[in-house]
Amino acid sequence: MTDLFSKFDPLIQQRADLLATGVTDPFNLVMEKVLSPTVAMCNGRKTILLGTYNYMGMTFDDDVIAAGKEALDKFGSGTTGSRVLNGTYQGHKEVEEALKEFYAMDHAMVFSTGYQANLGIISTIAGKGDYVILDIDSHASIYDGCKMGDAEIVAFRHNDIEALEKRLKRLPAEAGKLVVLEGVYSMLGDVAPLKDMIRVAKENGAMVLVDEAHSMGFIGEHGRGVAEAQGVIDDVDFIIGTFSKSVGTVGGFCVSNHPKFEIMRLVCRPYVFTASLPPSVVATAATSIRKLMHGSNKRAHLWENSKTLHKGLRDLGFTLGTEEPQSAIIAVIMPDLEKGATMWEALLEEGLYVNLARPPATPAGMTLLRCSLCAEHSSDQVGEILARFERAGKRAGIIG
Ligand code: PMP
DSSP states (O other), X not given: OOOTTGGGXXXXXXXXXXXXXXXXXXXXXXXXXXXXXXXXXXXXXXXXXXXXXXXXXXXXXXXXXXXXXXXXXXXXXXXXXXTTTXXXXXXXXXXXXXXXXXXXXXXXXXXXXXXXXXXXXXXXXXXXXXXXXXXXXXOHHHHHHXXXXXXXXXXXXXXXXXXXXXHHHHSOTTSOEEEEEESEETTTTEEOOHHHHHHHHHHTTOEEEEEOTTTTTTSSTTSOOHHHHTTOGGGOSEEEEESSSTTOSOOEEEEEOOTTGGGHHHHOHHHHSSBOOOHHHHHHHHHHHHHHTTOHHHHHHHHHHHHHHHHHHHHHTOOBSSSSOOSSEEXXXXXXXXXXXXXXXXXXXXXXEOEEEOTTTSGGGOEEEEEEOOTTOOHHHHHHHHHHHHHHHHHTTSOO
């Protein structure tokens, strides 16, 4: 018998080597208690959270929690069925209405996760004989959507407009083409030049899908994302998003103005062949999305936090993923995985949680400490975060 697990041996060894250094396992942390969007108990210590996707801090919003509790009481704990059978409740329609209003678009389709939204939409609309042209640093769910479909996959260099154009020009003029982009790339927190990329895509007869998972609620005048901020949202054919970040719960969606969009509900397998979201989840999502429509003060404070942290970390001597702050994500580049894990642990001991990210999730083999800010981080907390980075960075030998 061939042990099917032998392919994982290099990863098992790498993990064992890392843990043998005595470092706390960075991929096995437990949040023992969550006190607010920005503070939790970890290893018995009060810890500032700087590594969540809770950008707008909606998880403890009073109205959001009340809506969830009410739905739980009125509709029960789960739907036990697919959206196309017994799993569409009033709440699922309401959250789709909220999304249509939020994006000012004609159609909204809610999936059980953002991962499934990418999987479903990409694999269903790009079929045999079609082409998907995607940024090489695309999220795993985009790659998996491509794998599941039958289209030809063409990757281009990250955020490179000319590379996109070159690839497009090589494809047969009459073939169906889908250009897949992200608003904010979550590893380095950098933003895509959507305006030029979408122009190039349209000039070459391609439809455009933009994953705005990390920009919803924060970037753009109405929080609709990078396409809104760059004035090109009307040229986007499909926006993919998630409820697991700014919205503060779980779920995924696609919004579109395509006149035939509703047929997706019958042909998209990751929509049809899975249970719909629980009533409490769609109720919290709908309430949160409606509140995010009026979130401009919070958006302004989050930008302040992002700028202060970026400048502070740079002044301390850390190497960052972007020259300027472009989103709520600030990536601190570590020399290697071992040093990254040591620094991550030193921060945790200081009472600060960040994400440790490493290949294959990261580009160019980088180890990153990913900091993601929340609109509920106070200015004092951001100051405290910088002080903890300084102490931990000196202790771990990352800065002088
Ligand atoms: N797209 C992007 C760009 C993401 O970063 C993520 C999650 N990190 C997803 C999609 C999937 O979202 P979800 O958590 O809702 O599955």
